[in-house]
Amino acid sequence: MSADLGSGLLDLQARIAELGPDMGGDVPGRTAALYREAHPGALRHEVVRDLSYGPHHQHVLDLHLPTDRGDRRRPVLCFVHGGGFVGGDKARSGQPYYDNVCRWAVANGWIAVNINYRLAPGATFPAGAEDVAAATHWIDTDVAQYGGDPAAVVVMGHSAGAAHVATMIARPALTSGSRHPLKGAVLCSGIYEPSRGAGIDLTDYYGNSPSELAAGSCVDGLCGTDVPVLVTVAEYDPADVQDQAQLLLDALARRQGRPPRFLRAAGHNHFSVMFHIGTEDTRFTEPLGRFVEA
DSSP states (O other): OOSSOOHHHHHHHHHHHHHTTOOSTTHHHHHHHHHHTTSOSSOOSEEEEEEEOSSSTTOEEEEEEOSOOOSSOEEEEEEEOOSTTTOOOSSOTTSOTTHHHHHHHHHTTOEEEEEOOOOTTTSOTTHHHHHHHHHHHHHHHHGGGGTEEEEEEEEEEETHHHHHHHHHHHOGGGGTTOSSOOOEEEEESOOSOGGGOTTSOOHHHHOSSHHHHHHTOOHHHHHTOOSOEEEEEEEEOOHHHHHHHHHHHHHHHHHHSSOOEEEEEEEEETTHHHHTTTSSOOTTHHHHHHHHHO
């Protein structure tokens, strides 16, 4: 879709602007309600639900498969949801989220993997990253039987999910057993330096002592990785989330000696940047898709 939005999407953008950068209260629910009718109805591709990738009851994933896969292996997009480290789910009953992300991936010719992971306070740092690594190991060893290409995997995380993906990449030992390196990572509105997230409650996952928060940093590790990283942030993300993205971008620029890959989701808040994926508004997903394809 071009930058000229239709009246319906303009109305959605105006309502998102009214909600502003707040992440609390009923903002998530109100944002979800805004986009619910913008998505198509039932999924028209094959979905295999709740495959196990580990021993915990939250170690499950959904596999979204193109109906006509043919003989060639398809690239794989693995999505890791957010939820403040203490909540969230890969799929919401009666709602299109986050099947919408997978529908978009399948429409682009990819296989999508949508995972759950252990949540705080029962599971603390770095459990989320360990779980994402376990899911990527499952992809590495098992996705080929479903027509996926284990040598063409991009992992995308949002909010807490982005923190888990970033931590996994920053700690190569977590994926050292994989036969194929990741081809890329998309970090959407994540936390990368917990000691600088003063306006966000991170206690349940990272702890609250200075040493615990410092141990949760993944900035240096991300700067040292060979995995291509795309950092994204929403226009109406809270200031602390914006600051996290800027901190990481500055560090990447210093280390790489060139501008890092960055994408700003104009007109979106912390939640709508995911909820709108698969709608007629493609200003965010078109460049996102180009990164995944590349």
